[in-house]
Amino acid sequence: MKILVIGATGTIGKAVYESLKKEYTTVYGAHRNSSSYPVDITDKNSIRELLEKLPKLDAIINAAGTASWKPLYDLTEEDYYIGIKSKLMGQVNLVNIAKEYLNDNGSITLTTGILAEHYEPGAVALSLVNGALHSFVNAASNELERxxxxxxxxxxxxxxDFPEDKKFAGYFPIPIDDAIAMYQKSLTENNTGQILKKY
Ligand SMILES: NC(=O)c1ccc[n+]([C@@H]2O[C@H](COP(=O)([O-])OP(=O)(O)OC[C@H]3O[C@@H](n4cnc5c(N)ncnc54)[C@H](OP(=O)(O)O)[C@@H]3O)[C@@H](O)[C@H]2O)c1
Incomplete structure (x- = not known):
């Protein structure tokens, strides 16, 4: 199985990348500042360039994407567009492009977070994009071919990343291994359109 992990130096992406490297022989780790596999998910050409460079893949996992952290009253339209361009459309464009480059029976796994469903002060813009991505996956998964x-x-x-004794969005932090397990589930089980949650 040939797997691409985007965001492979981040808190989640690095852990996923390293765990997959133990199990699979061909795992590519990409991120903006990578010397081997640079990619910026906010740029469609950059996504396409990376996928052109790699052999046909069986799985793509994305753990990259950001949004503005600001209270509602401080958020400008431009602030919202940061998350829309990065975490939302970055992942939507990845799906749109990746579907041409994956082998039959391939899989794409995106990343959102607890903020799709639960409130945290200053995180309104992240909640917006996380929720939109859940709706996108729910619908788009039905139309993917092959x-x-x-x-x-x-x-x-x-x-x-967060103090273990403090709640975030009403829940205590989860161990990284629990997050890795969800990516493994998406990778190996015959599931689609799933929102794999752990909080
Ligand atoms: N950490 C958490 O507790 C947590 C919890 C729930 C959900 N999430 C979500 O999970 C995702 C990853 O979070 P994280 O904390 O692991 O992030 P992180 O530690 O900040 O790492 C982000 C990774 O993505 C890369 N990256 C950033 N922007 C990129 C772009 N535009 N194109 C390609 N690569 C990019 C970074 O490398 P370069 O800078 O070299 O590009 C890095 O490898 C985010 O969407 C976050 O909201 C995180």
Whole structure:
């Protein structure tokens, strides 16, 4: 199985990348500042360039994408567009492009988070894009051809990134291994249109 992990140096992406490397021989790790596999998901050409460079893949996992952290009253339209362009359309464009480059029966796994469903001060713009992505995966997964599967992993705050004794969006942080398990589930089980949550 040939797997691409985007965001492979981040809290989630690095853990997923390293865990998959133990199990599979061909795992590519990409991110903006990578010397081997640079990609910027906010740029369609950059996504296409990377996929052109790689052999046909069996799975793509994305753990990259951002949005503005600001209270509702401070959020400008431009602030919202940061998340729409990065975490939302970055992942939507990835699906649109990746569907041409994946092998039959391939899979795409996106990342959202607890904020799709639960409130955290200052995170309104992230909640917006996470919720939109859940609706996108729910619908788009039905129309992917060649048995290509599309799921999204929605973790709570990751322990280590956040103090373990403090709640984030009403829930205690989760161990990184619980997040990795959701990506594994999306990768290996015959599921599609799933929102894999752990908070
Ligand atoms: N950490 C958490 O507790 C947590 C919990 C739930 C959900 N999430 C979500 O999970 C995702 C990843 O979070 P994280 O905390 O692991 O992030 P992170 O530690 O900030 O790492 C982000 C990774 O993505 C890459 N990246 C950033 N922007 C990119 C872009 N435009 N194109 C390609 N690669 C890009 C970064 O490398 P370069 O800078 O080199 O590009 C890095 O490898 C985010 O959407 C976040 O909202 C995180």
């Amino acid at each position: 048995n290509i599967r599309l799921n999204v992993v929605a973790p709570g705050a990751i322990a280590g």
